[in-house]
Amino acid sequence: xxxxxxxxxxxxxxxxxxxxxxxxxxxxxxxxxxxxxxxxxxxxxxxxxxxxxxxxxxxxxxxxxxxxxxxxxxxxxxxxxxxxxxxxxxxxxxxxxxxxxxxxxxxxxxxxxxxxxxxxxxxxxxxxxxxxxxxxxxxxxxxxxxxxxxxxxxxxxxxxxxxxxxxxxxxxxxxxxxxxxxxxxxxxxxxxxxxxxxxxxxxxxxxxxxxxxxxxxxxxxxxxxxxxxxxxxxxxxxxxxxxxxxxxxxxxxxxxxxxxxxxxxxxxxxxxxxxxxxxxxxxxxxxxxxxxxxxxxxxxxxxxxxxxxxxxxxxxxxxxxxxxxxxxxxxxxxxxxxxxxxxxxxxxxxxxxxxxx
Amino acid sequence: xxxxxxxxxxxxxxxxxxxxxxxxxxxxxxxxxxxxxxxxxxxxxxxxxxxxxxxxxxxxxxxxxxxxxxxxxxxxxxxxxxxxxxxxxxxxxxxxxxxxxxxxxxxxxxxxxxxxxxxxxxxxxxxxxxxxxxxxxxxxxxxxxxxxxxxxxxxxxxxxxxxxxxxxxxxxxxxxxxxxxxxxxxxxxxxxxxxxxxxxxxxxxxxxxxxxxxxxxxxxxxxxxxxxxxxxxxxxxxxxxxxxxxxxxxxxxxxxxxxxxxxxxxxxxx
Numbered sequence: 007x008x009x010x011x012x013x014x015x016x017x018x019x020x021x022x023x024x025x026x027x028x029x030x031x032x033x034x035x036x037x038x039x040x041x042x043x044x045x046x047x048x049x050x051x052x053x054x055x056x057x058x059x060x061x062x063x064x065x066x067x068x069x070x071x072x073x074x075x076x077x078x079x080x081x082x083x084x085x086x087x088x089x090x091x092x093x094x095x096x097x098x099x100x101x102x103x104x105x106x107x108x109x110x111x112x113x114x115x116x117x118x119x120x121x122x123x124x125x126x127x128x129x130x131x132x133x134x135x136x137x138x139x140x141x142x143x144x145x146x147x148x149x150x151x152x153x154x155x156x157x158x159x160x161x162x163x164x165x166x167x168x169x170x171x172x173x174x175x176x177x178x179x180x181x182x183x184x185x186x187x188x189x190x191x192x193x194x195x196x197x198x199x200x201x202x203x204x205x206x207x208x209x210x211x212x213x214x215x216x217x218x219x220x221x222x223x224x225x226x227x228x229x230x231x232x233x234x235x236x237x238x239x240x241x242x243x244x245x246x247x248x249x250x251x252x253x254x255x256x257x258x259x260x261x262x263x264x265x266x267x268x269x270x271x272x273x274x275x276x277x278x279x280x281x282x283x284x285x286x287x288x289x290x291x292x293x294x295x296x297x298x299x300x301x302x303x304x305x306x307x308x309x310x311x312x313x314x315x316x317x318x319x320x321x322x323x324x325x326x327x328x329x330x331x332x333x334x335x336x337x338x339x340x341x342x343x344x345x346x347x348x349x350x351x352x353x354x355x356x357x358x359x360x361x362x363x
Numbered sequence: 364x365x366x367x368x369x370x371x372x373x374x375x376x377x378x379x380x381x382x383x384x385x386x387x388x389x390x391x392x393x394x395x396x397x398x399x400x401x402x403x404x405x406x407x408x409x410x411x412x413x414x415x416x417x418x419x420x421x422x423x424x425x426x427x428x429x430x431x432x433x434x435x436x437x438x439x440x441x442x443x444x445x446x447x448x449x450x451x452x453x454x455x456x457x458x459x460x461x462x463x464x465x466x467x468x469x470x471x472x473x474x475x476x477x478x479x480x481x482x483x484x485x486x487x488x489x490x491x492x493x494x495x496x497x498x499x500x501x502x503x504x505x506x507x508x509x510x511x512x513x514x515x516x517x518x519x520x521x522x523x524x525x526x527x528x529x530x531x532x533x534x535x536x537x538x539x540x541x542x543x544x545x546x547x548x549x550x551x552x553x554x555x556x557x558x559x560x561x562x563x564x565x566x567x568x569x570x571x572x573x574x575x576x577x578x579x580x581x582x583x584x585x586x587x588x589x590x591x592x593x594x595x596x597x598x599x600x601x602x603x604x605x606x607x608x609x610x611x612x613x614x615x616x617x618x619x620x621x622x623x624x625x626x627x628x629x630x631x632x633x
Contacts, residue, residue, distance in 0.1 A: 083534045096531035100549045110535040162535055
């Protein structure tokens with residue numbers, strides 16, 4: 007993405023407590039004009055509460071929400087220039103597709119002809135057939151309902167569009183299609199999107215920037231690439247899926263040992279003062295070695311099993327109590343037998359050491 | 364073997380259904396038969412058929428008054444209970460508030476009271492506070508029993524209602540009042556409508572509560588009972604038939620209106 011034009015939404019120490027428990031805990035965040043920012047976290051991390059505060063459906067306990075330099079804490083949802091696409095989509099079941107899309111225009115007193123023209127424009131942009139204008143929302147497919155919900159929100163012409171996991175109820179294939187479609191819509195409309203999801207994979211596909219949330223706090227903010235290759239904690243590195251995480255102790259300059267795996271390992275630069283932490287290596291950076299010297303680090307283990315993941319093949323290698331995960335592209339498949347002794351390794355530059363946070 | 368067992372089972376189901384229809388609906392039908400006699404007394408088989416008692420009944424000013432009393436009570440009860448039960452149902456099934464579980468239990472309790480005891484209790488209470496008994500006190504008595512029923516009927520609709528759609532409308536710029544008018548009421552309409560039907564029919568046919576609380580006014584069920592106890596004429600089955608047919612007409616009419624509403628909605632009056 008091109009450089010951001012400026013800050014559209016600024017959160018300052020935003021906090022929401024329920025019965026003494028901070029669901030959202032002193033969040034500071036800047037969201038830039040026109041970006042697709044995704045907040046990702048497991049259920050119960052407070053992401054929905056955060057989004058509901060931004061949309062005006064929950065009042066913050068403390069802290070400020072500042073939209074284009076103006077504090078909007080006390081402005082209720084129906085007077086905020088923002089709009090939300092709900093997890094359940096919340097289409098109006100008694101209204102047709104057209105009437106759903108036009109709702110906000112009707113509320114503003116726009117005349118029916120203009121309303122209809124706008125609705126049809128949006129339907130065309132979202133590839134909904136014109137004949138759907140008079141269709142009941144109960145008579146269209148899940149993906150189409152998704153588009154109607156998006157069209158309804160876009161008709162409002164919001165400054166910021168919020169998404170509360172709108173794809174979570176769909177099957178995998180449709181979800182994958184709609185993720186890309188949503189990113190294309192973002193490109194077309196140039197609006198600011200704030201999206202929440204529990205799937206970092208989904209966040210990776212769509213986002214300009216990602217904020218990872220845990221227990222009410224944003225633990226890391228960065229581009230998808232940064233989150234993927236330089237997670238700042240064990241939590242973030244494990245959140246993305248299969249990864250090798252080895253508990254380690256720092257023994258010297260760029261030197262590590264582990265209670266779980268024999269040997270001393272070479273590591274990339276480690277933050278000053280760190281004693282214990284976790285060595286993180288992504289599965290695609292682990293290799294099968296023919297000689298111990300083929301990589302900076304090596305360990306010996308037994309091939310436990312292999313799994314075909316479409317374009318890639320995943321291997322599990324047991325080293326003592328630990329299981330290492332390796333992934334190879336299909337045409338680079340490792341030819342081995344189960345329970346065969348194997349040597350695996352990685353280069354120091356392909357690993358990182360993170361604290362236990 | 365299996366097809367034979369299936370055939371026997373089907374035959375039994377048919378026999379059972381016919382028996383049910385006969386036992387449930389034949390008595391009602393015999394009321395109509397009893398009204399078609401020209402003699403003064405109730406004798407089977409009927410030896411003199413005629414519509415004399417229908418003429419007499421339809422001409423009677425007293426009967427007109429009784430029908431009017433029943434109709435007015437039923438309409439007023441319907442109107443009030445729809446309003447109370449609509450908001451009651453939202454409190455029952457939609458909003459989470461302190462004391463909701465108590466409300467849910469307390470509101471249902473009157474349904475399970477024996478109605479004659481409830482009627483007597485209300486009679487004593489009306490006397491204690493010095494209210495003159497009339498059709499208005501009967502309206503109150505009916506409401507005590509009918510509002511809970513209608514609340515339950517509408518609540519069923521509220522439970523199938525995604526609260527997010529109200530939030531979505533609000534988020535799209537609607538005021539609270541616009542949300543109520545554009546979303547909440549239209550979406551709950553089927554429930555409100557069937558609640559209204561329930562209210563009307565339960566009030567129209569109610570005997571025990573009316574007996575204790577109407578005072579000098581008389582409703583149709585009260586009149587039927589009084590005439591059965593003393594002074595039977597074939598006018599009783601005539602009025603009984605009118606009352607039953609009236610209820611059936613309203614029920615079928617309501618069902619048709621409902622179908623039309625659904626069709627219009629689907630065809631998209633948006």
